Amino acid sequence: MPVTLVDVAGLVPGAHEGRGRGNQFLSDLASCDALIQVIDASGGTDIEGNPTGPGGCSPSEEHDFLIEELAAWIDGIISSGWAKAVRRIQSEGEAGLTNFLTDQLTGIGATHSDVSVALDVFRRENPDLPTINVWGNDEKRILSDILRRQLFPLYIAANKSDLADEETYSNLQSQVKSSGGLFVLCSGETELALRRASKAGAIFYESGESSFEVNPDASLNDAQKRGLSELNDRISKMGGTGLNELLRKVVFERLEQIVAYPVQDESHWVDGDGRILPDALLISSGTTAKGLAYAVHTDLGDGFIRATDARSGRIIGSDHELSDNDVIKIHAKT
Structure with a gap:
């Protein structure tokens, strides 16, 4: 499947204050759909990547430091204009905070929906909040961590698990799974x-x-x-x-992607070189036939007439939602 993996190296404690690659590193994360943190399950490296030998460092410490850096980064972004947030709430009501946070965080990939979901969780988990004009660093930091969870959920690749004692990583495994996260043993x-x-x-x-x-x-x-x-x-x-x-x-469970195969000929699923189903596209669950056309090329989407389900031969319309592993012929004006 067409998945691009980017090795974002160089994150060290204090990156949100400019250490290492600093905010440049953190900004690189904004273009990603998912963050996979590679943890040394054997505890053989410290949080700066220096070898310590198996059991020399806690995998939980490695995970916690990244969470802290991401939350501190977001905290810095929203705190820089906090006085504006207070004024917007005074003039716009509760929507003002949502709009302010969306404006502040859109550069790192946040949407209005992301912010709304995070604020709902924040209020539910903190029912006794004071009014926003007296929020201190603690309230903003808690909000920043919830925004981090919404914008950058972490998936854990517990590497070197073949060298690790289960007790070395079991605490982190329980912590991640209890919060609904993903923890996979790897080598x-x-x-x-x-x-x-x-x-x-x-x-x-x-x-x-x-x-x-x-x-x-x-x-x-x-x-x-x-x-x-x-x-x-x-x-x-x-x-x-x-x-x-x-x-x-x-890709398939957390990001809810499916695979679709666009073909030029619904009765002949090969290209000029004889490759069977040479094009596979990852698209969001719920994508329509016309949405697939746009994913292939803007001109196909603009000129969309209809599509054919190549497995059944059935004609489908623009609003037809595709299923995983559909093979689709797109008919469009040229």
């Missing part, structure tokens, strides 16, 4: 080793599988055979390396 090193072995022709492996087959025609020495046996035992125990599971859950 990036194992996935890399398997892909390299597959590329070299030593094994037959499909990413995401919990086992592989050794190529009987591969010339392997005893050390290589032992290494592959250890890898097979490892992914069998883990149920895979976790990476495909993580991406699948983030």
Whole structure:
């Protein structure tokens, strides 16, 4: 599937105050649909990425520091114009706060809906709030954290889980799951080793599988055979390396995306090079046939006439909501 992963490196404690790449790092996050925090489940690195050896650092500390940095960043953005928020509430009523926060945070991807949802949660979790004109740093910081949860929910990739004792990461796992978050045990090193072995022709492996087959025609020495046996035992125990599971859950369950396949010919699902269903588009659940046309190209959307469900041969209209794995022929004016 067409998923782009961006390694946003360089975040250190105090980034919201300019340390490391500072606010530039944090601003990079605004263009992302999801944030996956890679945690060292073995506790082998500190919060600045320095190796400490297994058990030398708490995975919970690594997670908490990122939450704190994101909330502090948002707090800085909304606090910079707080006097304006007070004036807008005086002139616009409750809608003034929503409008102020939306204006302040639109540069990092916030929508009016995001802000409204966050404020509803904020008021529900804090029913005894004072009037806004006497809010202090504590109230604004609590609001900033709830806005962070709405704008930048974190999904946890618990890396190096094959090296970790469960007690090292169990507290964080419970904390994340109890709040409705996503926590997936992973081993990036194992996935890399398997892909390299597959590329070299030593094994037959499909990413995401919990086992592989050794190529009987591969010339392997005893050390290589032992290494592959250890890898097979490892992914069998883990149920895979976790990476495909993580991406699948983030994209399809949390972001609620589906896959649609636009084709040029509803009776012939290949391109000029003979590739079957060469184009796969990720679209939001609830996207219509006309919405898919716009996702392919603006001209197709503007000229949309009708579409054909290539699986059934049925003609569908512009408002027809697509389902996952639909194959669609778009008819448009040219």
